[in-house]
Amino acid sequence: MKGSIMGKLDFGLGLGSMALGIILYFYFDSLPSDSAFYPKIICYAIILLGAIITITGRLRMKVEKGQGDGKTESSGQKDPKSYRTVLLVVLYLFAYYFLFQVVGYTIPMFLLIVGTVYTLGYRKWKVLLPVALGVSAGLYLVFTQVFRIKFPGAFF
Amino acid sequence: MDNILLGLQSVTDPNVILFLLLGCVVGLIIGALPGLTGNMAIALMVPLTFTMPPNVGLAFLVAIYCSAIYGGSISAILLGIPGTISSFATTLDGYPLAKQGKAGLALGTSTMASVFGGLFSGAVLMFLTPVLADAALKFGPAEYFAVALLGISCITSISGDNVPKGLLSGMLGLIIAIIGMDPQNGVPRLTFGDPNMLSGISLVSSLIGVFGVTSVLKTAELCKKQETLQKVPEVDSVWIGIKECIHQLPTWIRGSVIGTIVGIIPGAGTNVATFMAYDWEKKLSSEPETFGKGNPLGVAAPESANNAVTGGSLVPLLSLGVPGNSTSALFLGAIMIHGMSTGPVFFTDHPDIIYGLFISFIVANIIMAPLGIFLLRYMKTILSVPEKLLAGVILAFCATGVFSIASNPFDVLVTIVFGLIGYFFNKFKIPTAPMIVSMVLGAMIEGNLRQALVASRGSWNFLYTRPLTLGIMVVAVGSFILPFIVPMIKRTFAKK
Numbered sequence: 001m002k003g004s005i006m007g008k009l010d011f012g013l014g015l016g017s018m019a020l021g022i023i024l025y026f027y028f029d030s031l032p033s034d035s036a037f038y039p040k041i042i043c044y045a046i047i048l049l050g051a052i053i054t055i056t057g058r059l060r061m062k063v064e065k066g067q068g069d070g071k072t073e074s075s076g077q078k079d080p081k082s083y084r085t086v087l088l089v090v091l092y093l094f095a096y097y098f099l100f101q102v103v104g105y106t107i108p109m110f111l112l113i114v115g116t117v118y119t120l121g122y123r124k125w126k127v128l129l130p131v132a133l134g135v136s137a138g139l140y141l142v143f144t145q146v147f148r149i150k151f152p153g154a155f156f
Numbered sequence: 157m158d159n160i161l162l163g164l165q166s167v168t169d170p171n172v173i174l175f176l177l178l179g180c181v182v183g184l185i186i187g188a189l190p191g192l193t194g195n196m197a198i199a200l201m202v203p204l205t206f207t208m209p210p211n212v213g214l215a216f217l218v219a220i221y222c223s224a225i226y227g228g229s230i231s232a233i234l235l236g237i238p239g240t241i242s243s244f245a246t247t248l249d250g251y252p253l254a255k256q257g258k259a260g261l262a263l264g265t266s267t268m269a270s271v272f273g274g275l276f277s278g279a280v281l282m283f284l285t286p287v288l289a290d291a292a293l294k295f296g297p298a299e300y301f302a303v304a305l306l307g308i309s310c311i312t313s314i315s316g317d318n319v320p321k322g323l324l325s326g327m328l329g330l331i332i333a334i335i336g337m338d339p340q341n342g343v344p345r346l347t348f349g350d351p352n353m354l355s356g357i358s359l360v361s362s363l364i365g366v367f368g369v370t371s372v373l374k375t376a377e378l379c380k381k382q383e384t385l386q387k388v389p390e391v392d393s394v395w396i397g398i399k400e401c402i403h404q405l406p407t408w409i410r411g412s413v414i415g416t417i418v419g420i421i422p423g424a425g426t427n428v429a430t431f432m433a434y435d436w437e438k439k440l441s442s443e444p445e446t447f448g449k450g451n452p453l454g455v456a457a458p459e460s461a462n463n464a465v466t467g468g469s470l471v472p473l474l475s476l477g478v479p480g481n482s483t484s485a486l487f488l489g490a491i492m493i494h495g496m497s498t499g500p501v502f503f504t505d506h507p508d509i510i511y512g513l514f515i516s517f518i519v520a521n522i523i524m525a526p527l528g529i530f531l532l533r534y535m536k537t538i539l540s541v542p543e544k545l546l547a548g549v550i551l552a553f554c555a556t557g558v559f560s561i562a563s564n565p566f567d568v569l570v571t572i573v574f575g576l577i578g579y580f581f582n583k584f585k586i587p588t589a590p591m592i593v594s595m596v597l598g599a600m601i602e603g604n605l606r607q608a609l610v611a612s613r614g615s616w617n618f619l620y621t622r623p624l625t626l627g628i629m630v631v632a633v634g635s636f637i638l639p640f641i642v643p644m645i646k647r648t649f650a651k652k
Contacts, residue, residue, distance in 0.1 A: 006585070009583075009584055009585075010584075013321075013584050013586075017324055024331065027346070031345065032341065032343055034341065034606070035338040035340075035341060035343040035345060038334075038601075038602045038605065038606070039331070039334050039345065042327050042330045042331055042334075045323070045327045046324065046327045046328070049323050049324045049327060050324070052320045053320050053321065053324065056320065082376070082377045082378065083377070085376045085377065085379055086373050086376045086377050086579070088376075089372060089373060089376045089551075090373070090572070090575075093369070093551070093555075093572045093575070094572065096568075097565065097568050097569055097572060100555075100568075101565050105556075109552055109555070109556070112548070112551060112552065113548035113549070113551070113552055114548070116372070116376075116547060116548045116551055117544055117545055117547065117548035120375065120376055120379040120544040120547055120548075121379050121544060122542060122544040122545055127545065131545060132548065135548075135549055135552050136552065139552060139553075139556045143556060143560055146207075147204075147206075147207040148207070149560045149563060151559070152565065
């Protein structure tokens with residue numbers, strides 16, 4: 001990659017870190033001085049490191065622009081579909097988090113496994129369904145019967 | 157001696173033996189599967205240990221740790237893909253040996269060298285840790301503050317090639333450690349009015365997110381690539397014979413010494429040890445040209461070194477309470493969920509547990525040899541499990557295990573959020589290890605700094621008026637700046 005992409009990412013990361021450091025500094029400034037003293041030192045460090053990363057990112061962008069590294073940039077870019085897959089897996093996780101508190105453990109877990117594995121591109125249903133069923137039911141039984149854990153939700 | 161007997165007594169519990177065996181199997185399989193790390197194996201299993209007695213739970217984790225490092229060599233030899241990062245150097249000679257039809261010799265060498273390295277570091281762990289812990293009994297808040305800084309100074313070493321990003325990761329870890337109530341005056345910090353946040357962020361939940369969920373998200377990003385199953389070569393007899401063992405013994409000893417010393421140094425890492433051992437062996441060899449083409453000593457050196465790191469890395473954690481790497485941070489999490497803490501008090505309060513841990517460490521390494529040789533027969537099947545199918549199972553373990561620790565759904569949310577943090581860190585090429593080490597040491601730094609300042613009436617002079625504090629501070633500063641100095645020295649010599 002990636003060359004200039006990394007330079008841009010670093011530049012953004014540095015600016016973001018500086019902003020985070022400043023926001024946190026003002027937040028801690030509103031607390032009693034003995035509680036805020038140590039966190040404020042860390043905020044200074046975050047702002048300073050953010051500045052260093054911003055400057056190095058900017059320099060990297062300039063150097064790579066000068067070298068005409070545009071070709072590497074395009075070749076280093078990932079297929080947007082791969083990010084869509086990541087996003088879907090994250091959505092399944094959040095859906096599981098909300099669902100298992102209402103519906104119970106086993107059904108959301110079964111759906112989480114099937115959804116994730118299918119989204120990743122695995123299509124052998126004869127393997128996937130028994131594995132998903134076995135893992136979700138097996139974990140439920142082990143955790144409730146052996147470890148005495150009580151799961152929330154209406155159903156099992 | 158009494159304590160060692162106490163430890164032996166603890167290991168005679170059939171449950172400990174059973175979970176040592178189970179831990180070795182789990183670690184070996186997870187370590188052998190490319191993409192799944194030993195850290196992830198431990199992170200997934202930490203919640204399970206919550207319901208076990210501490211001696212059983214810690215024995216289980218120790219067995220996973222040792223055998224996962226060994227398991228990494230299996231795919232390194234058979235597929236040319238290291239199962240764990242620590243087995244990277246093993247591929248250099250292990251894979252060529254397998255291609256020459258000598259997979260059995262390579263695997264046998266790896267098994268024996270790993271066992272030797274593990275046993276060597278286990279002995280060092282058992283005899284060195286109590287001495288250090290005894291010395292640490294004399295420490296006050298000023299010394300503990302300096303020790304915590306020493307632990308955190310390793311950030312520069314574990315930052316990879318971008319130290320500012322590593323330091324940023326460390327600072328973010330320190331901020332995360334602040335979340336919750338101020339332990340001294342009860343003021344809530346960064347809790348956003350959520351009662352779940354008052355007790356801080358659960359270390360285990362966050363580590364499961366960083367190791368488990370992040371690895372699944374990385375798999376999701378790369379899943380469009382065609383999954384090609386490599387042909388696993390046939391494995392002949394893995395027993396290398398007494399003569400070959402004697403021939404390799406000096407290599408095992410050198411690798412074990414390097415691995416143990418590197419392991420004790422916070423932040424030095426397994427990779428450093430394996431490449432140092434490999435490089436040293438090549439330099440000492442009468443036929444260095446055979447290295448990289450299938451020399452069994454090229455397998456023996458890194459394998460004895462990486463398993464020797466396991467014991468060494470637990471020395472600073474158990475004696476001083478300072479984790480030097482992510483794995484020790486996971487162990488700390490496992491110890492903390494049982495309401496115990498590491499450092500000198502661990503030795504005085506729970507000698508049975510800590511000596512049980514030492515003996516379990518040694519027994520796990522002994523079990524590893526016959527188990528490894530037995531399981532190698534089934535490796536063809538194990539290595540052909542699709543990564544995509546495993547990803548779903550990993551998520552199931554993460555989500556279930558994390559909930560079971562405190563029966564609090566909030567922990568599941570913490571795991572998901574930290575999985576995302578780990579993924580974004582990976583995208584921005586920010587190392588996660590400094591954040592983890594800082595999260596663990598954050599409370600220790602702040603608490604002891606404030607106590608030391610109170611004791612010295614607000615003056616910072618405790619840093620240089622107390623000889624022990626000053627000594628540790630000097631080492632900490634040295635450890636912090638060493639990664640900057642070494643390349644400069646190398647450049648200067650290169651110019652000359």
